[in-house]
Amino acid sequence: MKIVRTPQELKSLLREEQGNIGFVPTMGALHSGHRTLIGAARRENAIVVVSIFVNPTQFLEGEDLDKYPRREEADRKVCELSGVDYLFYPTAETMYGHDEVSLNAPNVRGYILEGTSRPGHFSGVLTVVMKLLNIVRPERAYFGKKDAQQLMLIQEMARQLFMDVTIVPCDTVRDEDGLALSSRNAYLSPAERAEALKIPLSLQKAAKMVGRGVSDPDEVQREMLAMLAPLEVDHVAIVDRAFNPVTRIVPGNTIILVEAISGTTRLLDNIWI
Ligand code: PAF
Numbered sequence: 001m002k003i004v005r006t007p008q009e010l011k012s013l014l015r016e017e018q019g020n021i022g023f024v025p026t027m028g029a030l031h032s033g034h035r036t037l038i039g040a041a042r043r044e045n046a047i048v049v050v051s052i053f054v055n056p057t058q059f060l061e062g063e064d065l066d067k068y069p070r071r072e073e074a075d076r077k078v079c080e081l082s083g084v085d086y087l088f089y090p091t092a093e094t095m096y097g098h099d100e101v102s103l104n105a106p107n108v109r110g111y112i113l114e115g116t117s118r119p120g121h122f123s124g125v126l127t128v129v130m131k132l133l134n135i136v137r138p139e140r141a142y143f144g145k146k147d148a149q150q151l152m153l154i155q156e157m158a159r160q161l162f163m164d165v166t167i168v169p170c171d172t173v174r175d176e177d178g179l180a181l182s183s184r185n186a187y188l189s190p191a192e193r194a195e196a197l198k199i200p201l202s203l204q205k206a207a208k209m210v211g212r213g214v215s216d217p218d219e220v221q222r223e224m225l226a227m228l229a230p231l232e233v234d235h236v237a238i239v240d241r242a243f244n245p246v247t248r249i250v251p252g253n254t255i256i257l258v259e260a261i262s263g264t265t266r267l268l269d270n271i272w273i
Contacts, residue, residue, distance in 0.1 A: 105153055203256060
């Protein structure tokens with residue numbers, strides 16, 4: 001595995017390679033969810049590139065940019081053991097300059113749900129993902145369904161900007177207790193983690209209700225909110241796969257999303273129905 005630290009070096013190395021490139025962009029603190037993305041990239045491509053970059057432009061003022069977990073040594077081992085060919089570790093200075101061009105997330109779907117609690121977050125995500133895709137020029141790029149709104153916006157970006165990349169969605173990976181894996185779970189105290197388990201439980205409950213034939217989103221939402229108390233709930237939303245709100249739950253085209261705060265940690269989870 002080659003570790004590369006500048007966009008220019010990675011670009012020139014990858015231009016020499018033959019065969020399809022699979023790309024997994026990450027912010028590091030790699031867990032089994034990332035390993036699943038890397039595993040899919042490994043199976044489907046000749047060359048696998050992983051990037052680790054804690055992207056400053058997607059953090060709002062006062063968020064956890066400085067304390068976001070950074071584990072270079074452990075992450076390098078995970079990548080090596082997962083068969084990664086290139087680990088890209090850029091610095092903010094090589095990724096960004098002054099007075100930059102940047103992308104704006106769509107005014108509606110980029111500013112609802114997580115985009116309401118973190119206005120501008122998705123513009124930072126789209127800008128960095130565009131930069132990374134332009135550096136790596138992969139055939140396929142892999143993203144987790146846990147960040148469903150991010151995934152949808154990246155798919156929209158690739159489609160609307162006529163980009164030559166296939167965005168591959170990968171299923172959420174959960175700990176044994178049901179909590180969706182996230183690098184931010186490391187912030188949770190045992191008590192906060194126990195409280196956070198209400199999130200996957202509420203989603204399971206929603207799936208059961210839909211399985212019993214309940215199709216009224218308000219009814220499902222009410223049950224979920226009752227289950228989530230006393231967590232601080234940012235939203236429970238029921239949308240179609242394009243993130244339009246639904247008046248009727250249609251299995252096969254619905255995502256139920258929760259964003260809630262346990263202690264000071266913002267947690268996202270969802271279920272695709
Ligand atoms: O999901 C993430 O880890 C980040 O938002 C991403 C896609 C790597 C962009 O910084």
